[in-house]
Amino acid sequence: MSPTDTQPQIHCDGLVRIYKRKGVEVVALQGLDLRVEPGELVAIVGASGSGKSTLLNILSGLDAPSAGRAVVAGHDLLAMGRAERRQYRLRTCGFVWQRSGDNLVPYLSAAENVALPQRLGGRSRSERSQRTGELLDQLGIADVADERPDALTGGQQQRLAVAVALANGPQVLFCDEPTGDLDTAESQEVYAALQQVNETHGTTVVIVTHDPTVTAEVRRTVAIRDGRTSSETLRRRAGEGEHHVAEEYAVLDRAGRLQLPHDFVAALGLQHRVRLELVDDHIQIWPEDPR
């Protein structure tokens, strides 16, 4: 079965978000397309201002696009009413933000932080206690269950944030710069935790970051440029062993539009028009003949 035969977990089609500031329009998303299959671990990368936060705000149900379609786990984000939106944010999705203060309640212990969303989700005391213990254990922070967040290292705080986000068994975990405040060793701990969650719980994980090294931690990296998905990097195992190769792909939209990488365009001085030729299994592109 090809990936297009299944229902994607996340499907954005022609997403547009226009902000108006002092009468000036800023087009933050310019027809963004994105498809994420159930159980994928995907990174979305882009430079500052490329539209990452705008996309995440829409996918998390905090903001609405100006045009286009966004469906996550069967929820049409444009048609959701207030009650469905609350359930969507409580049960369908989990969130891990960059700053621990946005993820954790400072005056509750680690275990109480994980139990809180479960209480809001209607779980009984015994269910809460069992699930909290399991999650803290799986994320390697059972030994700090009774500590408050400020007694934990940065890496432990973010692993606790992952446990909190998983408390109600979401289908999708959205992580916004989850390693932004961490050093390399702590970042590695958090990526390992996200990989484990993805593998053992089957949760779809989307990591949004400006950190290009995330490519080594996930199988698929989607790059956003100027409010559009511009390229994808796929990592696959090359033969036996742990050796991986990364291949970069340009993204083709439904209309057949393709964005050429800036450095390719610059290298050949491409402008205005190019000549195309279909040859067996590939297409060749040449600069316009100046004659």
Ligand SMILES: Nc1ncnc2c1ncn2[C@@H]1O[C@H](COP(=O)(O)OP(=O)(O)OP(=O)(O)O)[C@@H](O)[C@H]1O
């Ligand atoms: N509330 C807003 N009002 C006006 N313009 C906005 C607003 N939010 C974002 N923008 C603009 O939209 C564009 C995309 O911003 P966005 O924050 O989504 O990018 P980003 O990739 O998340 O950047 P960063 O990594 O710096 O957070 C930018 O040009 C930004 O200035």
